Amino acid sequence: MTRTERWQRLLDLLVERDGLEVEPAAEALGVSAATIRRDLDQLAEQQLLVRTRGGAVPHGVSYELPLRYRTSRRAAEKRRISEAVAALITPGEVVGLTGGTTTTEVARALAARPDLAGGSPALTVVTNALNIAGELVIRPQFKIVLTGGVARPQSYELTGPLAQQTLGRLTVDTAVVGVDAFDPADGAATRHEDEAAVNALLCERARRVVVAADSTKLGVRAFARICPTTTVHTLVTDTALPAPLAAAFEGAGVGVLRV
Known part of the structure; x- marks a missing residue:
């Protein structure tokens, strides 16, 4: 296990257990207590957690892992x-x-499509995600439109009035939206209100809205709503989505694609 993988697992455990003690964490990861202490100290230096006597607790009230530590979660499903x-x-x-691990994989999947590999722009991609723009800008088949705004280090997304002003002047055919939660009754949502505001405007400017989310994010709620369920045309998720929940989305007018 590499250090990055070990840190990923530690942060996952921290969220799952709402706190960590050194000895149980060392046992769970199969490493020494000294290694765990050193890892926790280094993660605390990055303000990803708060060290306590004998362990660590999440940093702040609303805990959100930075994107770089979430990329390997449910990787096969996201692909x-x-x-x-x-x-x-x-x-x-x-x-x-929008930004997020699943939408980043969507950008990579678009880049891999051979029918989009021709010369002049085959697609125009509008995004507020710095990492997505960075990956696609070197590919001549894409015209990249990046919104302005204030960058959030957790998600690499640009938010705020500048991003909203840009999106308010554009028309989009398909908006692909990453979410933290999507519930048939409560709609699509995320943890951060500034991200929700930008994503909501993107949905308003689109002719078709596609939510891309693995099944762990479905049937649950998050703090800031992006859009009501009726705004979403298609939900693309994995086969672990329970049939009753799929039926509830379909009853709300959402086409459900399980892969």
Whole structure:
């Protein structure tokens, strides 16, 4: 296990248990207590947790892992979801991509499509995610439109009035939205209100809204709503989505694609 993988697992355990003690963490990861103490000290220096006597607790009231530590969660499911979402896109479209691990995989899946590998821009991609723009800007088949705004280090997303002003002047064919939660009754949501405001405007400017989310994010709620369920045209998720929950989304008018 590499240090990055070990840190990822430690942060996952921290969220799951709402706190960590050194000895149980060392046993769970199969390493020495000294290694865990050193890891916790280094993570505390990055303000990813707060050290306590004998362990650590989450940093702050609302805990959110930075994107770089969330990329390996449910990777196989996200890869299938991203490929299915990319297959929904027609050459020539204007595609909006919010930030997040799943939408980043969608961007990579679009880049891998051979029918989009031609010369002049095959797609126009509008995004507020710095990492997505950075990956796609070197590919001549994409025209990249990056919103302005204030960067959030947890998600690499640009938020605030500048991002909203840009999106308010654009029209998008398909908005692909990453979420922290999507519930048939409460709609799509995220943990951060500034991200929700930008994502909501992207949905308003789109002719079609696609939510790309693995099944662990479905049937649950989050702090800041992006849009009501009726705004979403298609939900692309994995096969672990329970049939009753899929039926509830379909009853609300959402097309459900399980891959």
